[in-house]
Each structure stands twice: as structure tokens, then as C-alpha cells.
Amino acid sequence: MNPFSYVRAVDSADALRHRAGHEAAYLGGGTNLVDLMRETVARPEKLVDITGLSSAITQSDDGGLLIGAAARNTALAEHQAVRTRYPVLARAILAGASGQIRNMATVGGNLLQRTRCAYFYDTDGSYCNKRRPASGCDALEGFNRNHAILGASPACVATHPSDMCVALAALDATVHVEGKAGPRTLPLIDLHRLPGDHPDIDTTLDQGELITAIALPPLAFASRSTYRKVRDRSSYAFALISVAAALKIEDGRISDARIALGGVAHKPWRAFKAEAALQGNEATEPLFRAAAMAELADAQSLSQNGFKIELAKRTLIATLADLVGGAS
Amino acid sequence: MPLIINGSPAPIPHDPRVSLLDLLRESLHLPGTKKGCDQGACGACTVLVDGERILSCLALAVQYEGREITTVEGLASENGLHPMQEAFIVHDGFQCGYCTPGQICSAIGMAAEVRRGVPSHVSADLTADVALTREELQERMSGNLCRCGAHNGIIDAIRDVLETPETAV
Helix, strand or coil: CCCCEEEEEEHHHHHHEEEEEEEEEEEECCCHHHHHHHHHCCCCCCCCCCCCCCCCEEEECCEEEEECCEHHHHHHHCCCHHHHHHHHHHHHHHHCCCHHHHHCEHHHHHHCCCCCHHHHHEEECCCCCCCCCCCCCCCCCCCCCCCCCCCCCCCEEECCCHHHHHHHHHHCCCCEEEECEEEEEHHHHHHCCCCCCCCCCCCCCCCCEEEEEEEECCCHHHHCCCEEECCCCCCCCCCCCEEEEEEEEEEEEEEEEEEEECCCCCCECCCCCHHHCCCCCCCCCHHHHHHHHHHHCCCCCCCCHHHHHHHHHHHHHHHHHHHHHCCC | CCCECCCCEEECCCCCEEEEHHHHHHHCCCCCCCCCCCCCCCCCCEEEEEEEEEEHCCHHHHHHCCCCCEHHHCCECCCCCCCCHHHHHHCCCCCCCCHHHHHHHHHHHHHHHHHCCCCCCCCCCCCCCCCCCCCHHHCCCCCCCCCCCHHHHHHHHHHHHHCCCCCCC
16 A cells, blocks of 8 residues: 555535645545555545545435435435335445445445456556556456446446445436535436546546535335345345336336446446336336346347346346335 | 544554554554455454444544444453353354454444344345344345354354343343
């Protein structure tokens, strides 16, 4: 780990002030950043500890929920409003990491965690365009069993590892940020990027911009929502495929739907095509199949991950069937 | 403000790179907390911070100023071992013992989560009281690996403690 200085920010303005003009990083629970620093993938000269910023989870004026970025993952998953009104979010968080890590990790840090592609971590002998731009991508012809099937580029086939973000993408969450230019909000689905020619850039945040909160809209029908995760072991593993879904069903027809997929792309993948296919139609298995086919129509496999295309379809169909069955 | 380790103050390390785990083992000579993977994958370094279980290998000590840290060395009282320690002995919850301090601290932190009603990945109902099934306990302890394979004894020990109302955990 390279030497660095450490400072604790008392509020967002203080954090921005400490961050300005330095090769600095904001530090939340450290569950990803400390590991990246130990592996010398990340080498900030200064850490600005932002765990003292708002961790409050409160009802917002529009009836939605405002979540301080310093809230711990466990605190969000166990919050009564999340459990009852946004079960997909509670289930996604509880499907990720371990009890210890969820107690440490902040919500803001969960958004900004980096891919677990093995070549990204292997500083000794691997090429990785995300770690070192224009060096090449060893995953293209290497161990890519759990890599992207949607939205990848020749420069990068890594996936975004978060479960929580998949639920937030489905729920139309917005992200509150503060930077040199002042505060702004952006949709969660616009926070993360597809890799294109610049896989070294994970998000659309400006240099030094700070995530201060996540906002959930009221989205009443999200009380009928769930998260399904498929992985190589039954717990404490990253997703091969995951599905976050919320359905509004009236008279047997789907009048509204929110769906996102995890483990498939460089960002949490909002499944707009599947949602459009469902809209207004009778909630039946053939419809779910058609929606899954529509969403995965452009999927492309690598040498080892071809199974993920079929797995994504089946997981999506099963998740929708669960929701129609009434499970939450 | 110092850290409070098992009730005693300890100074914040001068170098912010020092993990809580290395502070415990190398500076404070409390080797009970184990370094397994040093990357958050095995749970051997689990300690309690203000009663919550965390991984000390991923924790920079400097972040824990003023917090109450409890390691396996701090669990026993003048009345003897902690009930979770006793239960691990009774149920053969270990073989080589390397993962055991982390397992025990994790189990104690987990018990507090259960009492608080925190649901888990396998909870069918997110709002109901936690059912103390094997499946629930296995899921909640999945962040602690045991390469000897003592997991069944570990779950038996935890269940025993959680199902005995008079054992304050």
C-alpha cells in the first residue's frame, strides 16, 4: 500500500475542500477501496473519510425515501420502509457480501465499488484496460466465465459487481451529488457507464464529485417486487445473473413494470425492452419468455460465458413468475 | 481520542495504512484475532465494534477512533468463558481452531442482528421474527469459512446459545 494522508470530513463542503487539488479518494467503509489499495490497484495520496456525513434514512417530501450515502448496507436492508415498500432493495442488499461486510460498507461506496474481474486485480502480470488504459484486455481470451453478455466492448468485458445497484436501477432511484459546480441529481441508471473505449472510467461523475444521497421515488407498486440471484455457491459470492423486478398487475394484466439485470454488463442493466414487452399484456409465462427474449436479443457471449445468456432468460422468467405468484 | 480495545485505551497508529487487524496483532500483541486471507473473503479477522461484527483486515485502524473494539480476548469475564465460547467447546465447533475467534465474534454479532430482527437472504418473510433454522444460521454465518469443515458443530453451538433464553449474548 502506498503512503497516504488521512482526514475526516465533517460535512460535504469539508469533504469537497479536502478532496480538491489532490490525488485523493473518498473513503466509506473501505471494504473495496482498502483491498484495492493493498493490491496497489488504487494508489490515492490522500483519503477523505466521509463516514461522518449523513447516514439518515428519511421519508422525502414526495413520499419516497432519502438515503444518506453514509448509511451502512445493513441499516438500509433492515429499515422498515425498505422491507415493506421496496422488498427488492432489501433482498438485493441481503444477497450481497457477508454480514460483516454489509455492516461496514456504505451505500455510496456500494455504488462506487469496482469490478472483481481477476485481471483488474492482477497488477503483476495481466493486461487490463480498466486498470491501465490501452494496455489490453486479458479477459477477452482468458477467464471470462462470469463476464459481460450485454453492452461490452473490445476494450472491456467486465461486469459491475453490485447487487444493491441492480435494485436501485429497477426502482428509478436518483443519485444526489455535490461538486465544484454545486449540487445536482442524476438517475442511478446514468451513474455507471458502458465501457466503450474508456473502461478506466466507471461512472459519469466529474473529478472529485461526491455522492451525498440516494433518493427512491414513492413507486407504490414496488411493494410487489423481488430480487433473484444465481451464483456458484448458495451464499457469499458475486452474481452470475441477478434480476430485480417490480410488477403492477391489474385484472391479470401488467400495467407497469420495472426490471433490471445484474452480472450481465459493465453497469446495472435496466431492462427497458423486457418492460416494454410486458406492458399492458396478460401476465403469463409465454409473455415472460417473450420479454426475456427481447431483452437478451443482442446478448453476445465470450469463450466461457455462453451459458449466461440462457441463464439470464430463465432467471428473468422465473422471477416474474414468482411475482405473479404473489411472493415478495 | 484513542481506540478502546477490550475496555482499555490504545493509541491511534501514526501511519494510517495500519489495519485494525495489524494493530491488534502486531502492536497490541493480541494475536487471538487471525489473519486468514487479508482481503475480506474468509472472516477469520472478525471483531466486534460497538457490538457489530466487522472484518478487521479491511478496516483502517485510524477510522475507528473512539470506538469500542471487542476481540476474542475480551469475551470472557471473571465468571468464566462467554456462553458462545462454552457452546463451541461443547459442540466441537472447531478442529484446528484458526477460524474460531472469528467464528465466535461473528456469531455474537450475528445474535444481536437476529434479536434486532434483521432479515437475511433466506428469510421468506422480510418483516417476520427471525426463525432460528439451520438454513438461517448458515446463511448468516456464510462470511466465516472453516477449512476443517466444523460448520455443523459451529451451527449447533450457535443454535444452542440462541435457543437458551437465559444466556445473555
